[in-house]
Amino acid sequence: MRVPYSWIKEFVDIDISAEKIAEKLNETGIETTVEKFGRKIERITVVRILSVKKHPERDKLLVCEATDGQNKYQIITAAQNVFEGAKVILAKEGAQIGDIHIKPVKFGSLVSEGMLLSLEELGVAEKAEGVFILPKNTKEGEDPNKILGLGEDDIFEIEITPNRGDALSVRGLAREIGAIFGIKRKEKFPVVSIAQEEVPEIKFLSDKVFRYRAVVIKGVKIAPSPFEIQLKLIKSGQTPINNVVDITNYILIQEGQPLHAFDLKKIEGDIVVRNAYEGEKIVTLDGEERVLTSEDLVIADSKKAIAIAGVIGGENTKVDENTTDILLEAAVFDNISIRKTSKRLSISTESSYRFERGVDIENLPNAQDKAVELIIKTAGGEAFGEKDVYPQPYKPREIKLREKTTKRVLGFEIPKEKAKELLERLEIPTDLTEDGTISKIPAFRAFDLEREIDLVEEVGRLEGLNIVEETFPKISVQSFRKSDEFLFELRTREFLKDNGFDEVVSYTFVDEDIYNILEIPVPTIRIKNYLLKTQSIMRDNLAVSLIKTLKHNLRFQNTDLKIFEISSVFFENHEEIRAGLLATGKLIKGFSFTKGDQKYSTLEKWDFLKFKGVIESYLKSLGLFNVDLTPSNRPYLNPYESAELFIDGMNIGYIGKIHPKKADTLEIPKDVYIGELKLRYVPRELSDKAEEKEGYIFNIYKKRAVPKFKELPKFPAVKRDFAFEVDESLQVDKLLRAIRESSEYVEKVELFDIYYINENRKSIAVSVDFRAEDRSLSDEEVNKLTEDLLENLRKRFEGIKLRNQEG
The missing domain is CATH 3.30.56.10 (Phenylalanyl-tRNA Synthetase; Chain B, domain 1)
Structure with a gap:
């Protein structure tokens, strides 16, 4: 403010x-x-416009003849609000207006000998339309610096x-x-007479309105407000509009009470304060159509909404140059309701700013009557009637302040007599008690002063907290215990950094376009009052953010990337902490060597197996070994180089290569590998137990079996190699798992070859180690284990057979 x-x-x-x-x-x-x-500006003066004509060659320009009482000037301007007889401010040749040095300038065949100034050009307003019009009684040739107080106030x-x-x-x-x-504030009381004529009925259909007072003023004439009022508004950062609207803004700044003036003739029937209908629409004073919800509070007449309560008025009842009768509103609304509406609609006004922080409900009639007095004085008319609906009058809260509490909290003593004096200087009525004071909290502090500690703060800050003596703080020797969740995320972060990945941090809100490109459903959680369209949706995966980070790096020719992010994704009823990884380009920036027939290269590029190895190594570092992979059908991944990750049948994430078509659309390299791991479940309700949720690595990690030492083997293993001929559709991982589970003597299974026999059949070659803990296995035993293994596989997988052997 x-x-x-x-x-x-x-x-x-x-x-x-x-x-x-x-x-x-x-x-x-x-x-x-x-x-x-502002600042003082040299070579500016007050001039009177002698004539205004259209520029003969430029449609949008006006040619003005002006005088400062001694000299005449020809001024060419685009401002459409100049008129004959207007007193305006002229920047003469040699003046410096912002970055513009004023000098004669030709517009077509005519020369402009100066520049007519707006408040924006004077440097006292962020935006202004048209030149600033001074009062009629301003003398030509006067110094505008003194009139406006530029560089002085x-x-x-x-x-x-x-x-x-x-x-x-x-x-x-x-x-x-x-x-x-320690100076007593002066109070100004209005002198206004209001006739007791009929005014529209006021009805409350919501519990979010606490007081509503309406005053009808008839016979007003809309015109510019007095210069003194305009200047105060300008110095307060407001733009003058007309006498009625300016006075509502004037009182708002002076008294802190928002007011709104309706054109009475545009109101149909009663005044109704109610919740908006779901989907109800209203065009507001800024020209925008707003779609309301049932949580929004509106001022309505018998047929339509005429204002969004506490926020902004409606176009359908605004005061304009034809208005003669007005209904002046002063009200107090629920601050939480106003804040929600203001944030949802992205409208922040001087009124909503104050309603959100609390308005003095007891000062309402005093402030409104001051406005009525000023309107009648500056716009004419007569106050014909008023109606004040105040269902539950304010009852002051009583708070006791004890001397010992003040001493304990502040560290220095404030006698109760001094406390009473300090509180009454703040206009808080206070009486002495045996051990302190008791105060009746006035309405203007009702939103702030609720407990004894609040009064301690008031007397302390007025007495001066700089008198508090220096003391040494007490420091606990108990060490802070970091949570298991924190340590788990730290372990994940350190593993990925140790493996060469760089951590990135991105916004948790993204745009809809990336979802459409990746062909995945757009999340339903949207930001209602987003600032940028590209940040309008709360993400439900990390892939969208990692891809945007990749695209940003590509713009800087950074094509070799290893990045990860540990952050939140959002769903309707919960959130998840995920780890997202992305890698592309060179894994190792090596070099090539060639000398005759000798060739080698130390350069390595990312591929699916290397990327999968990072994920599996991370899971193994947590003691999670039984990871299963199944094909992934995510539309943005290459179906031949992607997989869903499972532990004990629970999906914990995915890995894969970006689909080549998606890479083309996104304009990214085709060798981009991406993955996500579901680390933790974050509930929104206390009753929702995170530790009971399945499919989250943190929960699986906490419940994992404690590793036990196993004695080193005393007896040798027996190795057998098998080449199985199977259907093309059989997943290699299922075959390997079946071999491991076939016997307690199977110690290790390793894949060493896959090749396709034809379009329907493929060969899978594996090496199997058999070992017994208590003896050396004989050839007969191993042969029997082999036969049992093959029989077991034939039962589980139709059409499987050993190579060069009939099934």
Whole structure:
């Protein structure tokens, strides 16, 4: 919030430098900076527009003749709000406006001898449409620097914590400054007479509205507001619009009470405060159509919604140049409801900002009456009636503050008499008790002061926390125990780093396009108020993020990549911590050597087996050996070089090579290998037990059998080689597993050859070691084990036979 120091002085008699006040506000908990309002600009003056004509050669330009009382100037401008007789600010030749050095400029055949200035060009507004129009009584030739106070008035920039909504106004800031320096704040009371005529009925159909007061003013004339009001708004970072709207903004800044003016003639029937209908639409004052949900609160008449309560008004009842009768609204709404609506719709207004942080419900009629007084004074008209619906009037909370609590928390003593004085300086009514004080919390601090410790903070910050004596802290000698989950993720991270992978960290939100390219379902969890379309969806896998990281690296010609990420993916009812890996290009950046017939190379590239080896090595490092692989049907993976990973029948992840068609679409290399491992389950409900979930490596790791030492073998193994002829569709892994499980004497099974006999049959050659722990196996025993093995395999796999042997 921006507030000019001169405005604060209207509420508290103070003659202390702005820098000193900012220093004290920072010390007492309100982050404050101070700066000058704009800067003085040389060679600018006030001119009167003598005539306005269209440029004969440029359709969008106007040719203005202007005078500063002594000289005449021909000015060419694109501003459409200039008119004959208008008093405006002219930058003459030699002036420096931002990066523009003013000099005569030709537009077609005509020369412009200066530049008419807007608030934006003066450097006091972020955006402004048209030149700034000064009051009619401004004298030609006057210095605009003095009129506007450029480079003179001090402006406070206030940043508050969410609990200090009471400081979001000139009145509240004056109260705070007065309390700090021990100066009583001045109060201004409105003088307004309101006739008791009929006003629209006000109905509450929601429990999210606590007070609603409406005042009808008839016979107003919409025009620019007085220059004094405009200038205060400009210094506060607001853009003047018209007298009625400006006054609502003026009171909002001065009193902290949001107001809204409706065109009374556009309201049909009663005023109804209700929840929006699901899917209800309203075009708001910014010209955007908003789609509402049943959680949003609206102001409606008998036929339609006319405002999003506490956030923004509707286009259908806005005050414009034809308005003569208005209904002025002042209300207090549920702060949580307003915050949710504001965030969901991505609308942050001065009103919503204050409602979210709490508005003084007791000051509402006082603030509104000040607005009524100003509207009648500046726009004419008469107040014809008012209606105030206040179902549950505010009852002050009583909080006791004990001297011993203050001493224990702050480390220094504040007598109860001093505590009473400090609290009353903050306008908190306080009485003395036997062991301390008891305070009745006023409505403007109802959102902040709830417990005794809150009052300790108030007296402590006003007394000055810089007087706290230095003491040595107590340090526990008990070491901090890191959680099993943390240590498990650390172990995973260290393994991958030790194997040459670089860790990356990416956003957990992505865009829909990558899902469509990979042909996988788009997640249902979306960000309602996303800032970028490319960050609108909460991801449900790490592959999408790893591929985006790869594409980013490729733009910098980094084609050899080994990366991993350990992070969250999101689902409707839970989250998962996963480890995602991606590798492409060279595994080892070697070199080639050629000398006659001697050739060798130390360069190695990634392939499926090397990538699979990293995953299997990681699982083995955890003591997980019984890993099964089955073909993967993920649409973005090559079906011949991909696999789903299983442990005890539970899917723990996948590995594979990116499908060549997807690689072409994504414009990435064809040798990209990617994988994901499901590390941990993260519940959203306390009743949802993470340790009971299956298919997560952390849970399997915790339940794994403790490794036991096995005595080294005393007797030799007997090796037999087999070449099996099988159907092309038989998975090699199933055959190897069947051989291992065929007998207790099978110690080791190794694959050493696969080749295709024809399109339907293939040969799988394996080496099998047989060993007994208590004796050397005889040839007869091994032959019998071999026969049993073959018989077992014939029963399990149809059509299997040894090579050169009939089945």
